[in-house]
Amino acid sequence: MPSLYRLHRAALCAAVFGIAAISTASAEEIIIGAATAQTGGLAPYDQPALAGLRMSLDELNAKGGLAGKYTVKLLIKDTRSDTAQTATVAQELIDAGAKIMITPCDADPSISAGQLTQPLGIPTLTLCGSAPVLTGAVGDVMFGTYPADNVQATAVADFAVSEGKKKVFLLTSPDSTYTANLPEYFGKVFETKGGAIVGRGTFSMGQPDFSAEITNIKGLADKPDLIMTAAYEPDFPAFIQQLRGAGVTIPVYGADAIGTPTIKALGKLVDGVVYTAAGYAEPGSKLEAFNAAFTKYAGHAPESTYEVNGYEIGLILDQAVKTAGSDNPKAIRDAIAGLKDFEGITGKITYAGTDRMPLRPVALMRYEGGEGKHVQTLIPDAADVPAP
């Protein structure tokens, strides 16, 4: 709205004084394209993250835009959680003049959008895609924003080892990078630190029935004391419901994708389940203040830490444009890649020296009595993190 108003005023000026004042009015606008899922399986992840991003961009625009200078015009298009559709809308956004691209919370669609932005040098940030192979698969314009899968898995494995867990069963699905690799990263760290993998099982995403897999787990000669999986909705509720229904009480650990209201609402069923988050709102923390501000902004409390992660993307872009001193995509990309110890809401965020998957803290959480309880927050030792 403000930019439209300014345009009117500029046109009026031009008419009255006969000078071409248009250029000063439109030059300071930067278009950010968001190819994100509003429908389909990724929507529950993309929507909260996008809400956080919108909030930060609204706040920045109120202060003049990115670096106080470039008013952001956020163009949002629905990918319908479809990889091919993501490429289509990404192209539309590029054609509309996007200088920065935001992509969905998953590796595959993000890579398909990245194939289009890479040759043009448009910096591309995934909302909460966390597969560490994601940035390498595209190239130097692609950035992750959420703690990477191998980092999360290392944090969970460190915790499991510290609890004295010795034997793990890994449940994976080849259907997505996240569900296929995260438990395997866990397995690598767990084995290095003295644990053993006693079994592996697979599932197809959307599969109705886990009974055969569960019977296999029950029949293992070497009983696991932990099941690690990256299954999420709706597979995770189905798995744990059927697991507990079959009388198996082995603890189940997962990662960020089960830190959602749906899983929390399962109540007693998920007691003891450990998961990760991008941060934990301790009293007096910046995150607590953010949560309050978000509640005011959106009319409801944040569902997870995807909101704050989206918000931080806005802050990262603001900082990058400040450093770059222009709205040149190449300069913005370089500035993001050079970020070191940037003070976000959840802690320090560093891109410098990484494969464009940020180094940032991981919060470990555990469900107890229908609530997510904070266990600890840590940045795993980089030497422990397995290679993608």
Place this chain on the structure above:
Amino acid sequence: MIAQQIINAVSLGGVYALLALGLAIVFSIVGLINFAHGELMTLSGYALLASLVLGFPFPVAVLVAVSCGALAAVAMERVAFRPMRGASVTSLLLTSFAVSSLLKVVFQNGISARPQAVAMPSWMTGAFSFGDFTIGVGPSISIVVSALALIALEVFLRRSVTGTAMRAAAEDFDVVRLMGIPASRIIATAFLLSGLLAGLAAMLWVAQRASVDPLMGFTPVLKAFIAAVVGGLGSLPGAVAGGFLLGIIEVLLQATLPGAIAPYRDAIVLSGVIAVLLVRPQGLIPAVRAQRS
């Protein structure tokens, strides 16, 4: 172990049988594969959730949910399929896809794109032990409900006038109409039954999955379609046989395939389906009459 896997297979097969039967009943009468059948399940799931949130006792909530499925099926016929009566198979098929997509979007935008947790009563996640192996309460209920539903349907089709008329209509609709039985009543009853079956299947499905989401109808309707085709499209005993066969193959493969091949499970199942159709192109138990167009 083996006994346990057999129970798993029968339990899953029972749910598939209910679903396939729902598709087959409608197909046998009007020649329509109703791809919106899955959305009837989704609707029943949400009705269950809503009833539980409103504080209804569990049995009442289940009753409400199943009735919602049945009524929705009748309404669906009235609104979407009756105006298309007599249209070609392709038009009917496209109509059912349209209804399905429309309902999915309504669920996503009207309720939530996020799955909603359904808190099943704690006794349903229990299990009882017989010596060496344990049977979960969930799978037991699945088996019992599927069996009862199949028997009840059989009794209805054999013993009641409407049931007899429906069986006759499946063979030759025109003759049934000449006997003075209104077509609309037969068709509405077919949809009502298919909705009831969808509702029941939804309850068993949700009990195993502990959540409902806008897209949850897709997988079951696909499985039901495969089961119905393998069994013989339009044949009710065929649908039941196809459902059990599909469930048993899926569980056996999941239980026995070594880790490296396990991801190809669905491909192997579908290859099996092709093999069955090569040997018996009309399905396991073909319909009495070749399908009209």
